[in-house]
Structures are given as C-alpha cells and as structure tokens.
Amino acid sequence: MTMPGSQIGEDDLHAYIDDHLAPSRRLAVERHLAADPEAADRVRAYAAQRDALRAAFAMEASDTLPAALNLSRLVEARLTRRRASLRMVAAGVALFAIGGGAGWLARGVPLEGRDAMAMSVLKQQAMATHIVYAADRRHPIEVPATERDHLAQWLSNRLDRHIAPPDLAMIGYHLIGGRLLATERGGAAALFMYENDAHARLSVVLRPMAANLQSPQVEASNGPVNLCAWIRNGLGYAVVAALPDSELDRVSERIRVKRPPAG
Amino acid sequence: MTSVVSSIEACIPALRRYASVLVRDRQDVDDLVHDCLVRALDQLHTRREEGDLRAWMFAIMHNLFISRARRLKMSGHSEPFDTIADDGPGVQAGQDSHMERRDVMRALKSLPEDQRTVLVLVAVEGLPYAEVARVIGVPVGTIMSRLSRARERLRRSMQGEDVGRPALRRVK
Numbered sequence: 001m002t003m004p005g006s007q008i009g010e011d012d013l014h015a016y017i018d019d020h021l022a023p024s025r026r027l028a029v030e031r032h033l034a035a036d037p038e039a040a041d042r043v044r045a046y047a048a049q050r051d052a053l054r055a056a057f058a059m060e061a062s063d064t065l066p067a068a069l070n071l072s073r074l075v076e077a078r079l080t081r082r083r084a085s086l087r088m089v090a091a092g093v094a095l096f097a098i099g100g101g102a103g104w105l106a107r108g109v110p111l112e113g114r115d116a117m118a119m120s121v122l123k124q125q126a127m128a129t130h131i132v133y134a135a136d137r138r139h140p141i142e143v144p145a146t147e148r149d150h151l152a153q154w155l156s157n158r159l160d161r162h163i164a165p166p167d168l169a170m171i172g173y174h175l176i177g178g179r180l181l182a183t184e185r186g187g188a189a190a191l192f193m194y195e196n197d198a199h200a201r202l203s204v205v206l207r208p209m210a211a212n213l214q215s216p217q218v219e220a221s222n223g224p225v226n227l228c229a230w231i232r233n234g235l236g237y238a239v240v241a242a243l244p245d246s247e248l249d250r251v252s253e254r255i256r257v258k259r260p261p262a263g
Numbered sequence: 264m265t266s267v268v269s270s271i272e273a274c275i276p277a278l279r280r281y282a283s284v285l286v287r288d289r290q291d292v293d294d295l296v297h298d299c300l301v302r303a304l305d306q307l308h309t310r311r312e313e314g315d316l317r318a319w320m321f322a323i324m325h326n327l328f329i330s331r332a333r334r335l336k337m338s339g340h341s342e343p344f345d346t347i348a349d350d351g352p353g354v355q356a357g358q359d360s361h362m363e364r365r366d367v368m369r370a371l372k373s374l375p376e377d378q379r380t381v382l383v384l385v386a387v388e389g390l391p392y393a394e395v396a397r398v399i400g401v402p403v404g405t406i407m408s409r410l411s412r413a414r415e416r417l418r419r420s421m422q423g424e425d426v427g428r429p430a431l432r433r434v435k
Contacts, residue, residue, distance in 0.1 A: 011407050050386040056364040057280050065308045068297050116350045
C-alpha cells in the first residue's frame with residue numbers, strides 16, 4: 001500500500017481538501033482514499049461542506065455597502081483629522097509667538113458640558129442661516145456692502161459689542177452685505193455674506209456667547225454644505241459654504257488673523 | 264498609496280464575511296468592519312510589503328474582536344456569540360440547495376467561535392494554514408486540530424446528529 005514514511009494523517013486529508021498539497025503528496029492521498037472508504041466519505045462530506053459554505057456566504061453578500069464603510073470617505077475623514085491637528089499645532093505656535101493665546105483648547109480634547117452645547121447651537125444656527133439665505137438670489141442680505149460702515153455700526157449696536165465684517169477680499173471673497181439674526185434664546189447674532197468670482201456664496205455667522213465659553217475649531221457638514229466653527233473671547237464664529245473643507249480652512253485662518261476686535 | 268487603498272477596498276466583502284462569523288448583530292458587523300478599516304489606514308505605513316494584505320486585515324479585525332470581547336467581559340456583558348441556534352434537529356439528506364445553504368449557516372453558527380473562525384478562513388477565504396495561524400495568533404498545530412473538530416462537528420450537525428455531547432474521538 002503506502003510506502004514507509006509516507007503515512008497519511010488527518011492533516012493530509014484537510015490539506016487535500018483545501019488544495020495545499022504538492023502533486024506527489026496529493027497522489028499519495030488519493031491512493032490512500034481509494035483504499036479507505038470511510039476516509040473517502042469524510043473527505044467528500046468536508047468538500048461538500050466547503051462548497052455549501054461558499055455558496056451560503058455568496059448569497060449573503062448581495063446587500064449594498066453602508067455609507068460608513070465607504071473607503072474613500074474614511075480616507076478623506078482621516079486626512080481631515082490629520083490636517084486639523086497640524087493646523088492646531090500651527091495655531092498654538094502662532095499664539096505663543098504673539099504672547100496672547102488666551103483660551104485655545106488642545107485639539108483632541110473633547111468638548112464637554114456647556115462648551116459642547118454652545119458649539120452645537122452655533123453650528124445649527126449657522127448651518128440653517130446659510131441654507132436659507134445663501135439660496136436667496138435676490139434678498140440674501142438686509143444691508144449691502146456699499147453701506148459697510150452703517151452695517152458695522154448697526155450690528156455692533158444690536159449685538160452690544162464691536163462687530164465688523166472680516167475683510168476677505170485678499171483671498172477672493174467679496175462682501176455682499178449682512179443681516180441681523182435672531183437666536184433661539186431671543187438674542188441677536190450677525191450674518192455677513194460673501195461671494196467669490198465663481199459666484200459661490202460663503203456665510204460668516206457671529207454669535208455672542210458667554211465670556212467663559214471656548215472651543216477650538218470644529219468641522220461639520222450637511223450634504224454639500226461644510227462648516228467650520230470656533231468660539232473665542234465670548235464670540236462664536238462659523239464659516240459656512242458649499243465649498244471644500246480646505247477652502248473653509250483658508251477663510252477661517254484669514255478671519256482669525258484679521259479678527260475684529262472683540263468685546 | 265492609491266493602489267493600496269483600492270486593494271483594501273477589494274478586501275471589504277471578505278472582511279464583512281469574517282466579521283459576520285465573529286459577531287452576530289448586523290450593526291456590530293458593520294462597526295467591526297469600520298473600525299478595522301480605520302485601523303488599517305492608520306497602520307498602513309507599518310505594514311511589511313510581503314504577505315497577503317487580506318490576511319493582514321483579518322488579523323487586525325481579529326485583534327479588534329478579541330479586545331472588544333475582553334472589554335465586554337470586564338464590563339459584565341455576556342457575549343451572545345456562542346448561543347446555540349434555537350432550531351430543531353438538522354434537516355436530513357436530500358434537501359434542496361436553498362435549504363442546504365440555510366442549514367450550513369445555521370450549523371456553522373452553532374460551532375464554538377474558535378472553530379468557526381478557522382473553518383471560514385480556511386474553507387471560504389482559502390487562506391493557507393500558516394496565514395490562519397498568524398491571523399488568530401496560535402500555532403499551526405492548533406489550527407489543524409480546530410479545523411478537524413470544526414469539520415467533523417459540522418458534518419455530524421448536517422446529518423442531524425446530536426452534537427451537544429462531545430463526539431467520540433476517532434482513533435486510527
């Protein structure tokens with residue numbers, strides 16, 4: 001029968017089924033099975049099992065992939081995370097350099113309690129504001145950019161602090177004008193709306209907040225509309241547009257560098 | 264980078280299969296695949312070029328599963344994974360192929376976790392034994408004995424035998 005030293009063991013039977021044998025060993029197993037009907041039965045049953053399992057898994061695989069498992073989204077989310085942390089390092093260095101740096105939280109520290117709630121209402125208000133007013137071709141604003149000084153004075157009075165539209169012309173965004181916004185708590189907030197040369201509209205929402213609230217920049221999106229928001233020195237800032245995150249980053253940086261005097 | 268990402272993407276169906284062997288709830292399956300993809304992207308730079316990408320991702324998933332199970336155990340949750348399926352005796356031979364597929368899945372799910380993972384990686388995914396050993400983190404000999412027990416138990420279960428009691432060891 002079998003040659004000495006070529007005893008066929010249980011492992012050989014499995015390797016035979018799974019096709020992991022060298023051709024000579026395979027032949028030896030086939031000779032062994034021809035002489036052992038019980039083993040041959042088992043091998044046939046195991047092979048049938050394998051085929052049934054493969055068929056069963058193939059049947060289950062037909063459903064569509066959930067959005068959470070979309071790999072290009074995961075890659076993009078990861079790049080955004082990394083970019084954000086690099087940006088916060090850069091921001092920390094810049095603030096250290098000017099000796100100010102009051103109140104920036106370290107990136108990655110989750111917002112808690114009141115800071116998180118404040119950020120949540122800021123994001124919701126800014127997103128809703130942009131969606132409603134940026135879509136309005138004729139009346140997106142109340143006071144046009146041609147009355148810039150009046151706009152700044154009026155909103156400063158209503159928000160009870162010095163407010164001025166950030167100057168974004170250097171990076172390609174021209175002020176259209178602004179409007180007064182109501183908050184859900186009966187307070188006043190401000191919207192400044194901008195447009196670039198491609199007529200894409202961008203909203204900057206400023207909302208007074210309690211002086212002790214702080215938040216580093218966070219990002220959010222609603223369909224094609226992206227948002228960057230942060231809270232600093234008692235004022236919530238949100239930049240909203242149907243533009244890529246990188247573009248909103250650029251605008252946010254510009255606003256922070258050229259920020260209107262707070263308080 | 265792009266080609267690696269598309270190779271990872273090609274692994275997603277296999278990862279979902281393996282996750283469905285590890286956990287039962289559909290949401291848990293997707294969560295496990297999601298965490299595995301995120302970790303794979305994070306660790307991509309540490310991966311050595313040689314070796315099967317799919318086996319590397321199975322290993323990441325297996326480790327995530329193990330630490331998740333440990334966490335649940337520590338927090339007092341009992342894992343439902345090894346609950347024996349509630350159905351009656353297996354269907355006799357002569358069934359049609361649809362029944363057979365349903366039965367084989369039911370029988371698979373009634374196997375202990377350490378056996379069904381090995382069986383699926385070997386029989387469905389076609390990984391070499393050494394790769395399976397690396398994914399699960401045990402010696403090849405252990406893989407072989409789990410494989411042998413899984414196949415025999417599944418065979419008996421498909422024949423409608425009572426697999427509640429340990430089968431007699433076949434002595435050759």
